[in-house]
Amino acid sequence: MNRDKExxxxxxxxxxxxxxLYGDRGNMIALAKRCEWRGISAQIESCEIGESFDACSFDIxxxxxxxDFEQNLIRNDLLEVKRxxxxxxxxxxxxFLCICGGYQMMGEYYIxxxxxxxxxxxxxxxxxxxxGERLIGNLICTSEELRRLGADPxxxxxxxxxxxxxxxxxxxxxxxxxxxxxxxGRDTTEGARFRNVFCTxxxxxxxxxxxxxxxxxxxxxLKRKYPDFTRLDDIAxxxxxxxxxxxxxxxxxx
Amino acid sequence: xxxxxxxxxxxxxxxxxxxxxxxxxxGKITYRFGKxxxxxxxxxxxxxxxxxxxxxxxxxxxxCSVYEKAGYKVISNVSGANLISGIxxxxxxxxxxxxxxxxxxxxxxxxxxxxxxxVLNPSCIAVTNLFRDQLDRYGELTRTRDLIRKGIGQAxxxxxxxxxxxxxxxxxxxxxxxxxxxxxxxxxxTIDVSGAPQASAETGNCxxxxxxxDYSARTYGHLGIYGCSGCGFTRPLPDIGFSYKHRGNNxxxxxxxxxxxxxxxxPVPGEHNVYNAVTAITAALVSGESTDAAVFGISxxxxxxxxxxxxxxxxxxxxxxxxxxxxxxxxxxxxxSNASDAGGVQFILNDKIADGTDVSWIWDVDFESxxxxxxxxxxxxxxxxxxLRLKYSxxxxxxxxxxxxxxxxxxxxxxxxxxxxxxxxxxxxxSMLELRNYLEKKFRLKGIWE
Numbered sequence: 001m002n003r004d005k006e007x008x009x010x011x012x013x014x015x016x017x018x019x020x021l022y023g024d025r026g027n028m029i030a031l032a033k034r035c036e037w038r039g040i041s042a043q044i045e046s047c048e049i050g051e052s053f054d055a056c057s058f059d060i061x062x063x064x065x066x067x068d069f070e071q072n073l074i075r076n077d078l079l080e081v082k083r084x085x086x087x088x089x090x091x092x093x094x095x096f097l098c099i100c101g102g103y104q105m106m107g108e109y110y111i112x113x114x115x116x117x118x119x120x121x122x123x124x125x126x127x128x129x130x131x132g133e134r135l136i137g138n139l140i141c142t143s144e145e146l147r148r149l150g151a152d153p154x155x156x157x158x159x160x161x162x163x164x165x166x167x168x169x170x171x172x173x174x175x176x177x178x179x180x181x182x183x184x185g186r187d188t189t190e191g192a193r194f195r196n197v198f199c200t201x202x203x204x205x206x207x208x209x210x211x212x213x214x215x216x217x218x219x220x221x222l223k224r225k226y227p228d229f230t231r232l233d234d235i236a237x238x239x240x241x242x243x244x245x246x247x248x249x250x251x252x253x254x
Numbered sequence: 255x256x257x258x259x260x261x262x263x264x265x266x267x268x269x270x271x272x273x274x275x276x277x278x279x280x281g282k283i284t285y286r287f288g289k290x291x292x293x294x295x296x297x298x299x300x301x302x303x304x305x306x307x308x309x310x311x312x313x314x315x316x317x318c319s320v321y322e323k324a325g326y327k328v329i330s331n332v333s334g335a336n337l338i339s340g341i342x343x344x345x346x347x348x349x350x351x352x353x354x355x356x357x358x359x360x361x362x363x364x365x366x367x368x369x370x371x372x373v374l375n376p377s378c379i380a381v382t383n384l385f386r387d388q389l390d391r392y393g394e395l396t397r398t399r400d401l402i403r404k405g406i407g408q409a410x411x412x413x414x415x416x417x418x419x420x421x422x423x424x425x426x427x428x429x430x431x432x433x434x435x436x437x438x439x440x441x442x443x444t445i446d447v448s449g450a451p452q453a454s455a456e457t458g459n460c461x462x463x464x465x466x467x468d469y470s471a472r473t474y475g476h477l478g479i480y481g482c483s484g485c486g487f488t489r490p491l492p493d494i495g496f497s498y499k500h501r502g503n504n505x506x507x508x509x510x511x512x513x514x515x516x517x518x519x520x521p522v523p524g525e526h527n528v529y530n531a532v533t534a535i536t537a538a539l540v541s542g543e544s545t546d547a548a549v550f551g552i553s554x555x556x557x558x559x560x561x562x563x564x565x566x567x568x569x570x571x572x573x574x575x576x577x578x579x580x581x582x583x584x585x586x587x588x589x590x591s592n593a594s595d596a597g598g599v600q601f602i603l604n605d606k607i608a609d610g611t612d613v614s615w616i617w618d619v620d621f622e623s624x625x626x627x628x629x630x631x632x633x634x635x636x637x638x639x640x641x642l643r644l645k646y647s648x649x650x651x652x653x654x655x656x657x658x659x660x661x662x663x664x665x666x667x668x669x670x671x672x673x674x675x676x677x678x679x680x681x682x683x684x685s686m687l688e689l690r691n692y693l694e695k696k697f698r699l700k701g702i703w704e
Contacts, residue, residue: 017457017458017459018457018459020618021389022386022389022612022614022615022618023614023615023616023617023618024617025617025618026614026617026643026646029617029646029647030646033646067389067394067395067396068394068396069394069395069396069459069461070457070459072464073457073459073464134393136390136611136612137390137611138611158390158611158612158613158614160389160390160393160612203614204612204613204614204615204617205613205614205616205617205639205642205643208617208642208643208646209639209642236651238651239638239641239642239645239651239654239656240642242638242641242656243636243638243639243641243642245638246635246636246638246658
C-alpha cells in the first residue's frame with residue numbers, strides 16, 4: 001500500500017432492509033472494518049426497492065439472501081429496475097459479493113417446487129433448481145484461488161438452502177468442499193467465481209470468519225480502482241484464527 | 255392409560271432417587287406406549303398453552319403466579335421442557351393434585367404446538383410474538399407462523415390470545431373472531447414513538463401485500479402500531495389495551511386502560527416483560543378471573559433462572575439473562591446499558607442442537623450502539639465467534655478474555671467484577687444449563703431454582 005495515497009471504496013448493500021438474512025450484515029461490517037483498520041475509507045450505502053441504481057458508481061456491490069417472503073418482495077424491482085445496471089457492472093468488472101438467495105438470483109433461472117422456471121438476472125452462467133431436503137449445517141471448503149495467492153485457503157461457514165446450483169461454462173467454483181453440501185450436494189463444488197463476482201452459500205459470518213477472502217475482495221476492488229495498488233497491509237487476525245481453529249478441530253482438518 | 259400414568263410416575267421417582275434429571279424421559283417412554291396419553295391427562299382440565307418465539311417461560315411463570323395467588327393448584331412445566339415429552343412428564347408427575355380448582359399452564363415449542371395442540375385440550379391459547387429464531391430448525395419465520403396457525407386450527411373452542419402489536423401474530427386472525435382476544439398498546443399511552451428499529455427488527459413489509467407499514471408507534475423489535483396503505487391491513491384494535499411507564503432500576507409500571515383500568519409494577523426488567531405480563535393477565539381475564547385477581551399475582555412473580563434473576567455470590571451480584579436470538583440479545587444489551595450497577599459482562603455461546611447450530615445471528619445484534627463494560631469475558635463452544643463479533647464492533651482484542659471452558663471463564667469474570675457491583679451474564683440455552691450446574695455445585699445453590 002502507498003501510505004501517502006488516500007484510498008476510498010464505495011460499497012453498496014442492495015436491498016439492505018429485505019436481504020439481511022441471519023447475519024448477512026456481518027459481511028458489510030467486516031468489509032468496513034478491515035478497510036478502516038488499514039486507513040482505507042469505506043463508504044457503505046444501501047439501495048432499496050424503487051430507487052435507481054448505478055452499479056458502476058460502486059466498487060463493491062453486496063447482494064445477500066432473504067427468507068422467501070422477502071425475496072419475493074424484491075424480485076420485480078431486481079429484474080425490472082436494477083437488472084440492466086447489474087449486467088453492466090458485472091461486464092465492467094465491478095466486484096460483487098452474492099450470498100445464498102443473492103447468488104441464485106444472479107444466475108440464469110431458478111426452478112421452484114412446482115417445477116416452474118423463474119427467470120433470474122442472467123448475470124452469471126449458473127442455474128438453480130429446488131430439490132428435496134434443505135441443506136443445513138457447517139460448511140468447510142478450500143479455495144484454489146486463495147492457495148495460489150499464498151493465503152490460508154480454508155473457507156468456513158454455515159449453509160441453509162434448498163436450492164441446488166449447477167455451474168455453466170465460464171463460471172468456476174469458489175471452492176472445493178471438505179465437509180458440508182455446497183452448491184448441490186453432488187459435485188463437491190461450492191459457490192462460484194465469474195469475472196469479479198464472488199458467490200457463496202455460506203451466509204452470516206462468511207467474511208468475518210474468512211479474513212483472507214475478505215481481503216481478496218477488498219484487494220480486487222482496490223486494484224480495479226487504483227491500477228498502481230499492489231497489496232494490503234497485514235493485520236493481526238488472532239480471534240479469526242482461533243474461531244477457525246475451533247471448527248477445524250471439530251472436523252479434524254489440519 | 256391409568257397404568258401408564260402410574261408407570262410414568264414410578265420412572266420419575268426412580269430416576270430422581272438415583273440423582274437423574276427426570277424432566278423429559280418418563281414422558282417420552284410412556285408416550286411411546288400410549289399415544290392417547292396427552293388427551294387422557296388433559297381432558298376435563300383447564301389448560302392454557304403458551305407459544306411464540308420469545309417470552310414463553312416468563313409468561314408461563316407470571317400466569318402461574320396469578321393463579322396461585324387466586325387460590326388455584328397450579329401445574330406447569332416450569333423447568334422449560336416444552337416438547338411433548340416434557341409436557342407429559344409434568345402432567346404425570348402432578349396428576350395426583352388434579353381437581354376442579356386446578357389450572358394447568360404449559361409453555362410449548364412452536365413446532366410441538368402445531369402438532370399436539372388438539373390433543374392437549376386447551377381452554378386458552380396465548381401467542382406471545384414471532385421473532386427470527388433458530389432458522390436452521392424452522393427455515394422461515396412465516397413457516398413458524400403457519401405451524402402456530404395449524405395448532406390453533408386443531409384447538410376447537412379454545413380462547414385465542416394474540417399480541418396485536420406483532421403484525422405476524424396478528425396476521426393469524428386479521429379480522430379477529432369470536433374466540434379471539436387481542437392485547438396491545440393504547441394510542442393514548444405514554445410510549446415513546448421515536449425509537450428507530452434495530453437491525454434485528456423484521457423487514458416492516460406488510461405480510462399480505464408487501465407494502466411498507468406506516469408505524470404511528472414502535473415499542474421494540476417490529477412491535478408497535480402499524481398500518482398498511484397498500485391493502486388496508488392495520489393493527490387490530492386491542493381488547494385489552496395498555497401503556498407503561500419507566501420506573502427506577504429498569505422496572506416498568508404497567509397501566510391497563512379502558513375497562514380494566516388499573517396499574518401494577520412488573521417485577522422483571524425490560525419492555526418485553528411488560529408484554530409478557532399483559533399476555534398472562536389477558537389469559538387470566540379470558541378464563542374468568544377478575545381484573546384485580548389477574549393483576550395481583552404479577553407483582554409477586556419472581557424471575558426464573560436465567561431470566562434476569564439476580565443473586566449474590568462472593569460480595570457481588572450475578573444476573574443471568576438467557577439470550578437465544580437477535581431480538582432477545584438486543585433487548586438484553588439495552589437492559590445492560592441502562593444498568594447502573596454493571597461491573598462486568600460475560601457472553602456464552604454454544605452451538606448444540608438445542609441452541610440452533612447456526613450462530614450467524616449474533617451479527618444481526620446491534621453491539622455497536624451499546625457501551626459494554628471492559629474487559630468482557632466470553633465462553634462456550636463458539637466463544638471465539640462472539641469474541642470476533644465484539645472485535646468487529648470496535649472493542650480491542652486485548653479487552654476480550656476468551657476461555658471456552660464455561661466455569662473457568664465464569665470464575666475469572668466474577669473475580670474481575672468489582673465488589674458491590676453486578677456481573678451480567680448472557681448465555682444461550684445449553685450454556686445456561688452448563689452454568690447452572692456449575693453454580694449449583696460451586697455455591698451449593700441446588701434447589702433454589704425450579
